[in-house]
Amino acid sequence: MNNRPGPRAIHPEKVQLTDWKSSLKRIWHYLDSRRSKLVLVFFLTLVTTVVTIVGTRLNGIIIDRFISHGKLRLLLLVCLAMALMYITSSIFIYFQNKIMIRVAQDTSAQIRHDVFANLQQLPMRYFDTHDNGDVMSRLTNDVDNINTALMQTFVQLFTGVISVVGMGIAMLILSPLLTVIALLSSVATYIFTKAIARITQKAFVTQQQALGSLNTQIEESVSGKQLIQLFDHTAETMVAFDTTNTEYTKAAFRAQAFSSTIGPFNNMINNIAYVLITAAGALSILMGSHAITVGIIFTFLIYLRNFTGPINNILDLINTLQLSLASAERVFKLIDERPEQDATHARRLTHTEGNVTFEHVSFAYDQKMILQDINLSAKPGEVIALVGPTGAGKTTIMNLLTNLYPLQQGRILLDDVDVTDIQRHDLRRMVTIVQQEPFIFQMSIRENIRLGRLEATDAAVRLAAVRANADTFITQLPNGYDTILSENAHSLSQGQRQLLSIARAFVAEAPVLVLDEATASIDSNTEADVQKAMATLLQNKTSFVIAHRLSTIQAADQILVIDQGRIIERGTHQSLLAANGFYAKLYNSQFDS
Numbered sequence: 221m222n223n224r225p226g227p228r229a230i231h232p233e234k235v236q237l238t239d240w241k242s243s244l245k246r247i248w249h250y251l252d253s254r255r256s257k258l259v260l261v262f263f264l265t266l267v268t269t270v271v272t273i274v275g276t277r278l279n280g281i282i283i284d285r286f287i288s289h290g291k292l293r294l295l296l297l298v299c300l301a302m303a304l305m306y307i308t309s310s311i312f313i314y315f316q317n318k319i320m321i322r323v324a325q326d327t328s329a330q331i332r333h334d335v336f337a338n339l340q341q342l343p344m345r346y347f348d349t350h351d352n353g354d355v356m357s358r359l360t361n362d363v364d365n366i367n368t369a370l371m372q373t374f375v376q377l378f379t380g381v382i383s384v385v386g387m388g389i390a391m392l393i394l395s396p397l398l399t400v401i402a403l404l405s406s407v408a409t410y411i412f413t414k415a416i417a418r419i420t421q422k423a424f425v426t427q428q429q430a431l432g433s434l435n436t437q438i439e440e441s442v443s444g445k446q447l448i449q450l451f452d453h454t455a456e457t458m459v460a461f462d463t464t465n466t467e468y469t470k471a472a473f474r475a476q477a478f479s480s481t482i483g484p485f486n487n488m489i490n491n492i493a494y495v496l497i498t499a500a501g502a503l504s505i506l507m508g509s510h511a512i513t514v515g516i517i518f519t520f521l522i523y524l525r526n527f528t529g530p531i532n533n534i535l536d537l538i539n540t541l542q543l544s545l546a547s548a549e550r551v552f553k554l555i556d557e558r559p560e561q562d563a564t565h566a567r568r569l570t571h572t573e574g575n576v577t578f579e580h581v582s583f584a585y586d587q588k589m590i591l592q593d594i595n596l597s598a599k600p601g602e603v604i605a606l607v608g609p610t611g612a613g614k615t616t617i618m619n620l621l622t623n624l625y626p627l628q629q630g631r632i633l634l635d636d637v638d639v640t641d642i643q644r645h646d647l648r649r650m651v652t653i654v655q656q657e658p659f660i661f662q663m664s665i666r667e668n669i670r671l672g673r674l675e676a677t678d679a680a681v682r683l684a685a686v687r688a689n690a691d692t693f694i695t696q697l698p699n700g701y702d703t704i705l706s707e708n709a710h711s712l713s714q715g716q717r718q719l720l721s722i723a724r725a726f727v728a729e730a731p732v733l734v735l736d737e738a739t740a741s742i743d744s745n746t747e748a749d750v751q752k753a754m755a756t757l758l759q760n761k762t763s764f765v766i767a768h769r770l771s772t773i774q775a776a777d778q779i780l781v782i783d784q785g786r787i788i789e790r791g792t793h794q795s796l797l798a799a800n801g802f803y804a805k806l807y808n809s810q811f812d813s
C-alpha cells in the first residue's frame with residue numbers, strides 16, 4: 221500500500237486501449253439474457269423511423285398538392301393522420317427508452333456484482349499492489365461509463381442505422397443529384413470525426429486513469445484525516461491533491477476539447493450542404509426540370525437532417541464508446557484477476573489437534589526476502605511468544621500460517637498436513653487471528669462479533685462477549701448488542717474495540733489462535749479487562765502471541781526472538797535471560813521498567 225498522501229504518476233502501460241474488441245464482445249455477452257428486450261427496442265425504433273420518413277414525405281406532398289391546389293378537406297385528413305402517427309411514434313420512443321434504461325441498469329448491476337464477487341476472492345497480493353481508490357473507481361465510475369454507453373449507444377445505433385438506410389433510400393428515390401451532394405457532406409464529417417477520435421482515444425484512457433488516482437487520494441485523506449491534521453500535513457496534502465487534480469483536469473480538457481470540435485465542424489458542413497441542395501434544387505426548377513418541386517426540396521432537406529443527424533450521432537457515439545471501452549477494459553481486468561484458489565488436491569479439515577510446524581520457511585513479498593529458514597514447532601495448548609524489533613517479520617510469519625501468501629520455500633504443517641493442502645475455508649476456521657488494530661464493520665455489535673463464526677447463535681455471541689469481558693460495556697450502550705457501529709467505530713474506545721475483537725475470537729472457537737497484541741495504551745481498567753480476556757482466550761489452544769506484554773512473554777512456553785526475518789534465539793523467558801543474548805538486551809531495554 222502507498223502510505224504517503226501524494227501525487228501518483230499515471231502508469232504508462234495502462235494508458236492504452238489494448239483490447240477493445242474483446243471488451244465489446246464481453247459487454248455483448250452480458251446482454252445475452254436481454255436479447256428479447258433488445259429485439260423489441262429494435263422493432264420500436266424501426267416503426268418510429270418509418271413514421272419519420274413517411275411523415276416527412278407527406279409534408280412535401282402537402283406543400284406541392286394541397287396548398288397550391290386548395291384541397292382543404294384532404295389537407296385536414298392528412299394532417300390528422302400525421303398527428304396520430306407522431307403521437308404513436310412518441311409513445312414508442314418513450315417505451316424504447318424505458319426498456320433500454322432497464323437493460324442498461326440491469327447489465328451494469330450484473331457487472332458490478334461480478335466485479336465485487338471477484339474482489340471478495342482476490343489474494344492479498346492484489347490489495348498489496350493496487351490502491352483502494354483505484355479499485356473503488358473501477359467499481360463505480362467505470363461501471364457507470366459502461367451503463368451510459370449502453371443507454372445511449374444501443375438506441376442511437378439502432379435509430380442511426382435504420383434512419384441512415386431509410387433516409388438514404390428515400391433521398392435516392394427523390395433526387396439522385398441532391399443525394400450526391402448529401403453524401404459528399406457526410407463523407408467530410410466522417411473523415412474529420414475519425415481523425416479527432418484517434419486523438420481523443422488516448423486522452424480518455426488517461427482521464428479515467430487520473431480519476432482512479434484522484435479517488436485514491438480522496439480515500440486516503442478521508443481515512444487518514446486525523447493523522448494529516450495531527451502532523452499538520454494539510455498543506456502538503458492539498459499540494460499533492462492539486463497536482464493530481466491538475467493532471468485529471470488536463471486529461472479531461474484534452475479529451476473533451478478535442479471531441480467538442482466535432483459538433484460545430486459537422487454543423488458547419490451540414491449547413492453548407494443545405495445551402496448547396498437548396499441552390500441546386502432551385503436551379504433545376506428555374507431551368508424547367510419537373511423532377512424537382514418545392515415540396516421535394518423541403519422533404520429532401522428534412523431527410524438530409526435526419527440522415528446526417530444519425531451519422532453524426534453514430535460518430536459521436538464512437539467517443540462515448542471509447543470512454544466506455546476504456547472503462548470496460550479496466551472493469552474486465554479486475555474481473556479477470558485470478559481469485560485465491562485452493563490447490564486441486566486440497567482437502568477438507570474439520571478437526572485439528574493443534575500441532576503447528578514450520579519447516580525451513582522462506583518468504584518474500586516481492587523480490588526482497590522477508591523471512592529466511594524459519595523452523596518452529598508448537599504442541600497443542602502451548603503458548604508461543606514472538607518478540608523482536610519492528611519490521612522483523614513477526615506478523616508475516618503469522619499471515620503465512622493462514623496461507624494468505626504462497627511460500628518461496630519450505631512448508632507449514634497443521635497436524636502433519638501442509639496448510640496449502642487444506643481447503644482455505646477449513647484452514648481459516650482452525651486458525652483465528654486477533655489483529656492488533658481490529659477492523660470494525662458498519663453493522664451491529666452482535667453482527668460484528670458474529671463475524672468470528674457466522675452460524676453462531678445470539679446466545680453464543682453473548683457468551684463470547686461475557687468471556688471477553690465486553691458484555692458490561694455493551695449492555696451499558698443504549699441499544700446494547702444492537703448498537704450499530706460505524707466503519708471507524710468512533711463510538712468505541714481503543715480498548716473496547718480490542719475487547720470486541722477478542723469476543724470475535726471466542727465465538728470462532730478455533731483450536732489455533734494468533735494474537736497480535738495491541739501496543740496502544742488504553743486506560744488501566746480496560747487494560748486489566750483485556751489482559752484477563754486474553755488469558756482466558758489462550759486456554760486450551762495452541763497460541764501464537766506477537767507479544768508486547770510482560771505477562772504474556774513470561775508465561776509463554778516458548779519465546780522466539782525474530783530479527784531481520786530469522787529466528788535468532790529461542791527458549792523460555794528464564795533460559796533466554798540466562799543466555800544473556802539479544803532477548804536479554806531487548807527485555808532489559810523494553811520491559812525492564
Ligand SMILES: Nc1ncnc2c1ncn2[C@@H]1O[C@H](COP(=O)(O)OP(=O)(O)OP(=O)(O)O)[C@@H](O)[C@H]1O
Nearest residue numbers: 348585586590608609610611612613614615616617
Ligand atoms: N504486504 C506487504 N507487502 C510488502 N512488504 C511488506 C508487506 N507487509 C509487510 N511487509 C514488509 O515485511 C517486513 C516485515 O513486516 P512485519 O509486519 O511482518 O513485521 P513485524 O515484525 O510484525 O513488525 P511490527 O512489530 O512493527 O508489527 C517489513 O519490512 C515490512 O515492510
